[in-house]
Amino acid sequence: MDIIGSFALMLALLAAGYACVAGIIGIRSRRPLLIKSARNAGMATFPLVTLAVATLVGSFFLNNFSLAYVVEHSNRTLPGWYKFAALWAGQEGSLLFWSWLLSIWAFVALFANRKKHPELMPYVVVILGGIQLFFLMLNNFVASPFALVGTISAAGAAHVVRLADGNGLTPLLQYGEMDIHPPMLYLGYTGFTVPFAFALGALLGRYPGEKWIHITRRWTMVGWAFLSVGILLGGHWAYKVLGWGGYWAWDPVENASLLPWITGTAFLHSVMMQEKRGMMRVWNVWLVFITYMLTILGTLLTRSGVVSSVHAFAQSSIGSWFVIFLAIIFAVCFGAYWMNRDYLRTDNQLDSVISRESSFLFNNLILLAAAFAVLWGTLFPVFTEWFEGSKITVGPPFFNKVNIPIALFLLFLTGVGPLLAWRRTSISSLKRNFAWPLGAGLAAGIVAFILGDRNFYALMCLILAVFVTLTIFSEFFRGARVLSARSGANLFSSVGQLTMRNTRRYGGYIVHFGIVLIFVGISGQAFNQNVQREMRVGSQLQIGPYTLVAQNFDETSTANYNASRATIEVFKGNRSVMMLFPERRFYTASQVTQTIVALHSSLARDLYVVYAGRSPEDNTPVIHAYLNPLVHWIWLGGLVLVLGTVLALIPSRQPQIVLHAERESVPASARVPVGVGHGDD
Amino acid sequence: MTDLVRLRNLAALVWGAAALMLAVAFAPPLRAQRSPAERAKALDNRIMCMCGGCSEAAGKCNHMGGSFSGPCETAQKEMKEVANRVAMGQSDDLILQSFVQEYGPTVLLSPPTRGFDLWAWLMPIIFSVTGIALAGLVVMRWRHRMTVAPAPRVAPELLARARHDMHGEYDD
Numbered sequence: 001m002d003i004i005g006s007f008a009l010m011l012a013l014l015a016a017g018y019a020c021v022a023g024i025i026g027i028r029s030r031r032p033l034l035i036k037s038a039r040n041a042g043m044a045t046f047p048l049v050t051l052a053v054a055t056l057v058g059s060f061f062l063n064n065f066s067l068a069y070v071v072e073h074s075n076r077t078l079p080g081w082y083k084f085a086a087l088w089a090g091q092e093g094s095l096l097f098w099s100w101l102l103s104i105w106a107f108v109a110l111f112a113n114r115k116k117h118p119e120l121m122p123y124v125v126v127i128l129g130g131i132q133l134f135f136l137m138l139n140n141f142v143a144s145p146f147a148l149v150g151t152i153s154a155a156g157a158a159h160v161v162r163l164a165d166g167n168g169l170t171p172l173l174q175y176g177e178m179d180i181h182p183p184m185l186y187l188g189y190t191g192f193t194v195p196f197a198f199a200l201g202a203l204l205g206r207y208p209g210e211k212w213i214h215i216t217r218r219w220t221m222v223g224w225a226f227l228s229v230g231i232l233l234g235g236h237w238a239y240k241v242l243g244w245g246g247y248w249a250w251d252p253v254e255n256a257s258l259l260p261w262i263t264g265t266a267f268l269h270s271v272m273m274q275e276k277r278g279m280m281r282v283w284n285v286w287l288v289f290i291t292y293m294l295t296i297l298g299t300l301l302t303r304s305g306v307v308s309s310v311h312a313f314a315q316s317s318i319g320s321w322f323v324i325f326l327a328i329i330f331a332v333c334f335g336a337y338w339m340n341r342d343y344l345r346t347d348n349q350l351d352s353v354i355s356r357e358s359s360f361l362f363n364n365l366i367l368l369a370a371a372f373a374v375l376w377g378t379l380f381p382v383f384t385e386w387f388e389g390s391k392i393t394v395g396p397p398f399f400n401k402v403n404i405p406i407a408l409f410l411l412f413l414t415g416v417g418p419l420l421a422w423r424r425t426s427i428s429s430l431k432r433n434f435a436w437p438l439g440a441g442l443a444a445g446i447v448a449f450i451l452g453d454r455n456f457y458a459l460m461c462l463i464l465a466v467f468v469t470l471t472i473f474s475e476f477f478r479g480a481r482v483l484s485a486r487s488g489a490n491l492f493s494s495v496g497q498l499t500m501r502n503t504r505r506y507g508g509y510i511v512h513f514g515i516v517l518i519f520v521g522i523s524g525q526a527f528n529q530n531v532q533r534e535m536r537v538g539s540q541l542q543i544g545p546y547t548l549v550a551q552n553f554d555e556t557s558t559a560n561y562n563a564s565r566a567t568i569e570v571f572k573g574n575r576s577v578m579m580l581f582p583e584r585r586f587y588t589a590s591q592v593t594q595t596i597v598a599l600h601s602s603l604a605r606d607l608y609v610v611y612a613g614r615s616p617e618d619n620t621p622v623i624h625a626y627l628n629p630l631v632h633w634i635w636l637g638g639l640v641l642v643l644g645t646v647l648a649l650i651p652s653r654q655p656q657i658v659l660h661a662e663r664e665s666v667p668a669s670a671r672v673p674v675g676v677g678h679g680d681d
Numbered sequence: 682m683t684d685l686v687r688l689r690n691l692a693a694l695v696w697g698a699a700a701l702m703l704a705v706a707f708a709p710p711l712r713a714q715r716s717p718a719e720r721a722k723a724l725d726n727r728i729m730c731m732c733g734g735c736s737e738a739a740g741k742c743n744h745m746g747g748s749f750s751g752p753c754e755t756a757q758k759e760m761k762e763v764a765n766r767v768a769m770g771q772s773d774d775l776i777l778q779s780f781v782q783e784y785g786p787t788v789l790l791s792p793p794t795r796g797f798d799l800w801a802w803l804m805p806i807i808f809s810v811t812g813i814a815l816a817g818l819v820v821m822r823w824r825h826r827m828t829v830a831p832a833p834r835v836a837p838e839l840l841a842r843a844r845h846d847m848h849g850e851y852d853d
Contacts, residue, residue, distance in 0.1 A: 243750055244743040279823075350823035358820050365812045373805035380792065380801045387797055394801060395738070395790030397727055402805050532751060584750075595750055613749040622751050 002067055005055030006146045009096075012048035012103070013136040015041045019129030027122045027205075035122045039110050042129045045136070046107035049100045056093065056145050060086050065163040068147045069093055075168040075589040077559040081179060086169050088182045091303060091318065092145035097182075098299075099135040101190040106132060109194045109219070120212065123201030131193055134325050142318060168589025171561075177237040185230030185257060189295040191223025192260060195267075196292035199285050203336045206343045213274050213284065218649055220271070220288075224264045225645040231257050232638035243595035243610045245530055245626035247634070250399040255378045256298030259371055263291040266367040269360050276422060277357065281344040282337075283364070289333040294371075296326050301378070352424035359417040366410050373402045404457050408464060411519055414512050415468035418475050437474065441467035461523035465516050472509045472516075500653045507648025514644055517637030524605075524630025532612065534620040535566075544627040546607055547571040551579075553621050561585040561594075566611040566621060568598065582611035582623070603636075605629045721760070721767045724776055727791070728763070730756040731784050738790055739763075 019042035026034035059067050060074050060083040073089040088094040106128040113121055139145070149161050172178070195216035202212035234257065235247035248254060267287040273279045304319020337344075350357055377399050381391045419425075419433040445463040453459055480494035489497065499506040533541045535550040542548075552567035568580045580598035587594065593613075600607040608626040615622050715723070725740030732755035735744050742756035752760065759780070766776045780788045792798040 242743070244737070244741055246741075348819075348823045350820060353820055353824060361816055361820065362813075365816045366809075369805065369809040369812055372808045376804050376808075377801065383800075384792075384797060390785070390787070392786050392792050392798060393729055393788075393790055394792055395729070398791035398801065401791070402802075406809070593748060593750075610750065612751040613747075615751075616749055616754075622749070624751060 001055055001062070001064065002059060002146045002148070005052045005059075006144070008048045008051040008055065009136065009139050009144075009146070012045045012052065012099075013133065013140050015044045015048060016129050016132035016136050019045075020126055020133055023122055023126035023129055027126070035125070038129065039114065039121065039125045042125050042132070043107050043110050045132050046103040049096075049103040049136075052139075052145075053087070053096060053100045056096065057084065057087055060084075063166075065166050066148055066160050067145075068149050069145045071149055071163055071166040073166070073169055075166040077589065078169055079174075079560065081176075082169055082174050085173050085179045085182075088186070089169055089173050092139075092143040092147070094182070094186075095135065095138050095143050096145045098186055098190060099132065099139050101183075101186050102132055102135060102193060105190055105194050109197070113215070117207075117211070117215070120198070120201050120205055120207045120215075123205045124197045127197040127200050128193065131197070138318070138321060142321060166589070168587060170590060171585065171587045171592050171594035172241060174560075174587070174594075175237060175241050177233055177240070181230060181233035181237050183230075184226050184233055188223050188225075188227025188230050188257075189260070189298065191219065191226055192264065192288075192292050192295050194219040195223070195288050199288040200333065200336060203285055203340050203343065206340055210274050210278065213271055216288075217268075217271060217275075220264065220268060221645055221649055224261070224268060225642060227257065227261050227264065228641055228645070229638065231261060232635065236635060239608075239631070240597055240599065241594075243597050243612075243624075245528070245608055245610075245624075245628060246525075247631070250377070250396045252378045253298075253302050255374050255399075256294075256301045258374055259298060260291045260294040262367050262371040262374070263287055263294055266364045266371075267291060269367075270364045273357060273360050277348075278346055279348045279357065280361075281346050282341070285337065285344060287364075289329075289337075293326060293329055293333075294375075296322060296329065300326065354420065354425045354427070354430060356417065356420045356422045356425075359413060359420050363410070363413045363417060366406060366413065370403060370406045370410065373406065374399065377402065407519070408457065408460050411461070411464045411468060411516070414515060415464065415471045418509065418512075419471055433471070433474070437467045437470035440470055441465075455526040458523045458526040461519055465520050465523075468516050469513065472513050475509055476506070499647065500650075503650045503652045504648045507644045507646075507650075510644030510647060511641050512644075514637045514639070514641030517633045517640055519637075521630045521633030521635075521637060524628065524633070527629045528626065530624065530626040532622060532624040534615050534618075535623045536620060541623060541625055543607075543625045544605070545572055546577075546625075546627070548580075548609065548623065548625055550621070550623065560589075561587045563596075564611065564613075566623060568609055568623065570600070570607065580607075580609050582609045584611050584613055601632050603630075603632050606631045717764075717767045720773070721764045724763045724767070724773060725760050727777065728759060728780050728788050729784075729790055730759065731788060732756065 019038045022034050022041065023038035025031075026038055056067075056069070058064075059070050061080070063070070063074070063076055065071050069090060069092050070086075073086040073093065074083060078086070086093065088097045109128065110121070110125065113124070149163060150158050151161055152158050198212045198216045198219070201207070231254075234254065238249070239245075239247035267284065270280050270284055270287060274281060274284050300319050300322035304317075304322065352358075377394045380394050385391045415437065416434075419430070421429075441463040444466040445459050448459060448462050453462070476495050476498065477491075479498045480491050483489070483498055484491050484494040487494065487497075529543055531541055531543050533539070535541060537550055537552060539550050540547055547570070549569045549571065550566065551569050554565055554567070556563045556565060563583045563585045565581055565583045568582065569576055570578045570580060578600055580600065582598040583596035585594045585596060586592075595610050595612070598609045598611075606626070606628045608628055610624040610626075612622040612624045614620060722740060726738045728739050730737050730739045730742040730753065732742070732753050734747075735742050735753065735756075737743055737756075739752065739756040739759040742752040743750050744753055747753075762780075763776060766779065771779075777789060781793070786793055786798070792801040794802060
C-alpha cells in the first residue's frame, strides 16, 4: 500500500515539474495547447497528492508498522480520530500535508480561472507549479513519509520489518483542537500562495490595471481568515493543554504565525487604496511578496531549530532547503520587480492629509512596525550569537513592552479609519464624528480608574475599545437611519439591508469589532492571579472570590493512559458553585505525562485549575489555581472576526433603484444609485 | 480659521491628552504600591528558570511531560533568592544584576539595555520613527502633486436628492 503512496508522490512531482517547465515554454513560444497542458498538469497534482495522503492515513488506520512515520507517531491503542492528527505530528507527514493543501489551493485557483484571464493564468500556472515542485521534492527526496523500517543482514541485504506496535502520538497532540488547529494554520500559510502567484504573475506578465487585485482579494481574505482561526485555536490549545495558565508566550513559532498575519492584514487594507485610487501599487505587490516570504520563513523557523522553541516536535536539518527556497523566491520577486518597475509606476495624489488614504498609509506603517518588532525580537538571539558568540533570551517582557504601545495605536486607528472619508474629511465632520465616541471612551476610563484600575495599558485599552466600538456602531446606526427614513423599514431590518448592500465594508467593521473584543480579552491579563498550594483531602485554597476545597484524589486508567484525578469543590462565599476535575494523564506508549486542565469559563473570568502532581518532597498533591479575567472575550472576538470575514466574502446585494415617472427624463448616464455606503469601503 | 490651523490645534490637543495620560500613568502617587510578595512575583517572571529543561520564566516553570508540573528545584531556588533579596530591600535592578552575575545574561527574559543588546530595543524604535518620517514625506509629496481640477458638473436635482437622502450626514 505504501508503494502506491510513494508512486503517487513521484507522479505529482513530475506533474508539478511539467506544469512549471511546459508553462514557461508555452509562454515564450505562445503555444496555447502547451499552456493548457501545463495547467492540467498543475491541477493533476491534487488527485495525486490526495492519493498519497489517503495512503498514509490508511496506513495509520491499518496499523502498518512497517512505515517509519507510522511507528513514530501512532500505536494500536491510539483513538481513531487522533490517527488523522498523526498525519501532521511529524516533519514528513506535516510536509506532505502542506503539499496536499497547496495542491487543493492550486487546483481550485486554476480550475476557477480556467476560462478567464488568458494573459495572466499561464504565469500563475508556472508559479504555482514551481512552488509545488519544491514541496514535492522535499516529500520525495528529503522527508519521505513512506520510508520503511528495515534491517540489514550480515550479507548486506535489506529486509523490511513490520513492528508489533508504534511509539504513539505525542500526548500534546491528543486533544480535539489539535485536529483543527494545524489544518487551519496550514490552510492560512498555503492560502497566501494564491495571491502571491497572481501578484507575481501580473508583474511578470505586466497584466494591465488593477485586475489582479480584484482576483486575489477574496483569496487573500480566505487565507487570512484561516490563519486567524489557526492562531486563535493555537492559543486556545496552549491555554487548555499546556497548563501554564496562558495562551500566548511569544514563542518563535507562535511569532512565525503572527508575522504573515500582520502583513496580510496590512495588505487587506492597502489593497483598497489601489482599488479605489490606483495608489500604492509597488507597496501592495511587495506586501504580498513579503507575506508569502514570511510564511516560508515561519516554516523555516518551525522546522530548522534556528531559534529555540517549545514546538520542537518537527525540527531537523531541513532548514537549509527552506533557506535556499526563500533566497530563490526573493531573487525572483526582486528581479521581477526591477525589470517591471515602470509597470507599477503610478501618479499617487492625495487630496487631503485628513483622509482615509492617509489613515490607511499609517495603518500599514504601524502594522509593518509591529511585524518588524516581532521579527527582530524573534531573530535577535541569533544575531547576538553571531556577533557576541552567546545567545541571549528575548522573552515575553520584551515583546510586551515593544508591541503593546504599537497595538494600542493600531486599535486607535481602527476607530479613526472608518470615520475618515475617501479623499478629504473636514475638521468639523471629524469633530462631530469623534466627539462622543472619544468622550464615552474617556468616561469609561475615568470610571475604571475610580473603581481601582491603575494599569496604564489596561486603562488605555478600555478607553480605545469603547471608542472603537462606538465608532463602529455609529457607522451602522447612521447608515441604517438614512435607509430607514427612506424605506420606512425599522432600524434593525435597515441594519441588515445596509450590511448586505456593502458586505465588504460592514463585514470589515464586524471584523474590527472582533479585534476590539480580542484586545479587551488580552487586557485582562493585567489582573491575572495565581496560587499554588499543596492540598490534602479537605484542604482549602482561596483565589479571588472562590474557595477551592480538595474533596478527593483518585486514579483511573484506559487503554491509552493512566490518570490521576483531583476532585475540587468550588465555593463562592458559602455556596458550592461547581465541581472541577483536573487530571494528570500518563500515556503508556510515549511514557509522557500530560496535564488536563479543569476550566470554568465565564465572560468575567476563567477559573483555571491544574493538578500539578505530587510534591517531590513529601508526595502531597499540588494544585495550581489561576484566575484569569476576560479570557473568554478573546475566543468570542475570534468568532466575531470569522463571522465578519465570512460576511465580507459574500457578494454585496445591489440596491434596486426604481425611478419615479417624473424623473424618467433623467439621462441614463446620470442614473447613479444613491445607496448608503454603497461602494464605499 | 483654516483647516491647517484647526488641524494643528487638534494635533496639539491630542499630544496634550497623550502627555497627560502618560503623566497620570507614571506619576508616583498614582502608582499602586506593590507589596514585597507582588514585587518578588513580578521579578520571578523576569528571570529564566536555569534548569535547562523548560525554557520558562522561573515564576512560570512548568515541566510539561514530567512527573511534576510545578516549579522545579532550580526555579524554586531562584524564587527563594528573589524573595530573600526583596526582603533585604534591594532594588529590582540590583536583584536582576545579581542573577546576571551568577548565571550570565541569558537569565534575563528581555535583553539588557547596554552594549550590542541595546540594539534589540533601539531597532523597533528606529524602524517606527523612520517609517513615520517616510510616511510623512510620502504624504507631503502626494499632497504636493495634487492639482485642483474642475469638478464634473452634477445636475442640481440629483445633488438636492442626494443631500436629502443623506440627511446632511455626509455633507463634507
